[in-house]
Amino acid sequence: MFIPRNTRDHVTSAEKTTVSRVRQAAASACRLCGRLRYELIPAAASFGMTCLGWLHHAVGVDASDLAGYGLGLAATGALTYGGLKFKSKTAASLGVAASGTLVNTAIGAMAGPSVPSLIAGGVVTIASYGVYVPWLVKTRHERIALQIKAAKTAPLPDGMGINVSQAGVTGDTEEETALRRALVALGVPAVDVSQIVFTDTGWYAVVTLPPGKNTSAQAVIAKRRQLEANLDLPGKLRLTEGAQANQLIVRMQTTDPLAEPVPWPGVRVSSIEQPIPIGVYPDGTEILVDLVDGHVLVAGGTNKGKSGGINVLAANLVACDDVHLAGIDMKPGALELGPWQRNMVALADTPETARQVLVWLKSEMTRRGRYLATLRGPNGERVRKWTREHGKYIVLIIDELAELLRQAPDVVSELLTLMQVSRAMGIRIVAATQSPSEQAFGGKGTDARQQYGTRIGLPVNEPTPINMIFGTGAFGQGWRLDELDLPGKCMVSSERYSEPNEGRCYWINEQQIHATSLEHALLDDGAAEDVRPHPQPDPDPPTPPSPPSGGGGPHGGRPVLRAVPTFPDGSRIPDNRLALWEALQKAGPEGLTKPQMVAAGLAGHGTSLQAPLAQWAAKGWVDDSGKRGQAKVYVFTAAAHTPAHEAPATDEENPACPASL
Structure with missing residues (x-):
């Protein structure tokens, strides 16, 4: 019959596929049998003798053959008896095995392929394994012991x-x-x-x-x-x-493609809803952080690259049009986050100002929740999640989390509330710590680690913190931060990355930080201005006809700008000294005595009177040479100063912003 060429090719291809699959299956079976050949010996021997019996049945069995089987059984029985009598375990075992094999073969020869023959083969196989398995286990244990002894005493x-x-x-x-x-x-x-x-x-x-x-x-x-x-x-x-x-x-x-620092390639995102690249893996793929999915924990030892990772995140966030950035830096003077002050809506570097930031975020969370409650989806369903359509996200970066909770333990409740609730309102927290401990995560009964959807682990000096960062059992599962040998190397755990994989964070230098900060600055001079969104929750707003643009909810848009009070030398006036400074200004040439300051409540603002007054007198801003009765009089004498600036109210519903952070 004629078959078209294309049909013949099709049949040939199908046949080749079938043959290939058969060969693969046969090869797999052969490899398995080869690996388990010692374990399969009794079964193979029993099956082989059963087949010989069936073959004998096929060619015919006469009386002489049966007599031969009988003589064989008598001989193996005698061997078994002799082994038992003279306590020879080897002879007895051989006799039993030979007797079982002859019985199996004889039944197969007499009955052929039949149920009795299969039953006899199964019984013999099970019985042989009862003797063979203990011998095999003992032999292997002896072999292992010999190898260990040889390895410890001499070359193998x-x-x-x-x-x-x-x-x-x-x-x-x-x-x-x-x-x-x-x-x-x-x-x-x-x-x-x-x-x-x-x-x-x-x-x-x-x-x-x-x-x-x-x-x-x-x-x-x-x-x-x-x-x-x-x-x-x-x-x-x-x-x-x-x-x-x-x-x-x-x-x-054997080779480390991440042995050298990887330069930061520059801003790569324009929205927080995009994955943020923070580094690379050895194969060249980028390490991505999905900040919109949840909070981020950055933890590692001292001088191990934690600040670099934080700065890379901040550099990308300041370029996002849908983000308000805030910061808490517990290093005096905000040494880590200070370069980003001109890009932030709030920056705190003391327990008092940190507390204000967290209280503001909590009130903003409440306001946003009320706003979301007024919104409905296209089918009338309630809106339960904040997106950029509702306004800007807020990202709070906390540097030295453990130090914040040590200096201000009373903020734990606000922080935990934000961690657990604020994600639905578009608020994200990036927390960094050099001391991952129970206290850094809230203390006993208030563990906040589960709230961090993304955890970035940097090198640590010992394995103890690893389970603290990544969770119980992480050490044994390969999250070996103690084996990261260079600063900036990291492992990331998130929904995107579930397996331990060593990477390295980008290296961002001071010039890049400064240039990026200037390019995306909220103000022309970040050293003289501070920015802060409205800190008070608004009344329940009416349902808007369409999602507002700019900031979140009603009265959204650009945050209210607030001039920062400064000393005559241009440095910022701390909140706990602002009231005293303003009181001396208002007193004018009359000045104030310490008893008058105490009576006015100026000694209850988180500081003593003596320290700031002595400092200002030494700098010539205050004259303390006069007296009123027995009390020294302090008169404001600064030739130039920055007066306290009243924040303008935006409308009747928006009260003025409080003191700058």
Whole structure:
């Protein structure tokens, strides 16, 4: 029959596919049988003798054949009896095995392929395993003990343990052989080592360990340094738990593409709803932070690159048109976040001002929640999540979280409330700490770690903080921050990244920070101005006909600008000294005495009177040479000063902003 050419090609292709699949299945079956050949010996022997019996039945069985089977059974029975009588375990075992085999074969020869023959074969197989398994286990234990002893006392011979079904010390490659021998020397011989896979940065393999507590993956991970020394191979060893309890993933990194700092490429986003790139992985892919999905925790040791990661986040955020940026920096003078002050709506560097920022955010959260309650979707459903259509997001960056909670423990409740509730209102918190501890996350009973959807871990000096940062069991799962060897290297845990992978944060220098801050500044001179959104919740607003633009909710838009009171030398007047400064100004030439200041309540603003008065007198801003009765009089004498500026009210519903932060 004629078959068109294209049809013949189609049939040939289908046949090739079928043949290929059959070959793959056969190869897999052969590999499995080869790996379990010792375990399959009794079953294979029993099945083989059963088939011989069926073959004998097919060619015919006569009286002489039956007599031969009888004589064989008599001989094996005698051997069994002799072994039992003379207490020879070997002879008795051989006699029992031979008797069972002859019975199985004889039944197959007489009955042929039938149910009785299959039953006889099954019984013989089960009985043989009852004897064979204890012997096999004992033999393997003795072999393992011998290998461990040999590894500890002398070089191991290359011929020991070639097969993969037994605990061996040789492999298909130099790396596999070294790995097997290192595990044997550690006292944990590998049951199996999968084929080693080589990558651009090194190699990895999956090791199956013997069952037991002392041979588990966790036990080997705890001895990583010893195993690395036993391997004696170039590279950096990393160990993680596999999918099963007795599986160990061994990774050896021989080259490090992140050995040099990775320069920051510049602003890459224009909205907070876009993933923010903060660094790269060894394969060149960028590390992305989905800040819109939740709060972010940045934790690591001192001088390990935490500030660099925070600055990269801030540099991208200041360029986003849908973000108000605020900050709390507990280093005196806001040394870390200070360069971004001109881009922030609030920046606090003391417990008092930090408390004000958190109270403002809490009130703003309430206002936004009330505003969302007035909105309805296209089908009349309530709007439950803030988006850029409703106004700008607010991102609060907290540097030195542990120090904030140490100096101002009373702000824990406000912070926890914000962490748990504020995400739906478009408020995000980026918290950084050098001391990841229970206190840094709220203390006992108020653990806030679960609120951080993204956790960025930087190098730490010891493994203890790892579980504190990433959660219970993270250390054994491979989140080894203690193995990160360079500042800026990091591991990120988020919905996007669920597996430990070493990367490195971008390096942003001071020139880039300054240029980016100036380019996206809210004010012309960030040192003389402060910006702050309306801190008081508005009355319940009416349902707007359409989503407003600019800031969040009604009366949204650009935040109210507020001049910062300054001393004659241009430095900022702290909040706890502003009231005293203004009182001296108003007193004029009459001046004030300390009793008058105390009576006016000026000593209750978080500071003593003596320190600021003495400082101002030394600088010539206050004259303390006069007296009134027995009390010294302090007269304001500064030739130039920045008067306290009253914030303008925007409308009847918006009261004036409070003192600047």
